[in-house]
Amino acid sequence: MSELAVDMFDEICPSPMQPLRMKDKWAPMVLRCLEEGPRRFSELRVPLHRTSAKELTRSLRNLQHDGFVCRTSAGRTVTYELTDLGRSLLDLLDTVYAWSDEHGDDLLDAYDPDDTAGGRGAVKE
Template sequence: MTALRADMFEEICPSTLLPFRIGADKWAGMVLRCLEDGPRRYSELRIPLARISPKVLTQSLRSLERDGFISRTTDGRRVTYELTVLGRSLLEPMRQMCAWAEDHWDELLDAKESVKES
């Protein structure tokens, strides 16, 4: 399994403009993408998700676990997170939503800007 890249998510990412969310918060989709290739430790998740405060990342992980999308395994002091079957089933719909956001990027930006101006 390859290491997660710090630049995995751009500062301005189409997923931030989506009019819908996966899970309870706006970071859930990014967390799920980080777990796509297998289990990860919290410290590994912090690399591409550095924009998220540790508190908010912890809340997001707990929410995803509570909703059945990820599982948390503790082995002594080592804690890992991984996708459940339910969480893995979201990956393809997420890819489709990301493609949709990319196709409608300009429209989404225009809509967001028009609300700011009013």
């Protein structure tokens, strides 16, 4: 096995520039909800009812900050819409969802709800 290179991760592209940050589990779902066009916050709350308004607001702000979603205000009406950059992620999401469907049982088998350290993963013996 070869050694890992010191410059394996290009400093020109720091980790905050990566498109999908796993720390925000709602981001991919928000992108999917905006696939067919602009939506109001209250519309997004319907399929994303398991998240709080605060978490959804944070996801929308992060997506807007990263250039994937634009926020439009017209009077008292605010809508959120995918940018071209955000729309370009939809095929990637389709691939991730297909992988998740294919490996769903494996993911459920590997999941340990008692793992409070988070992410220790499988132990090879």
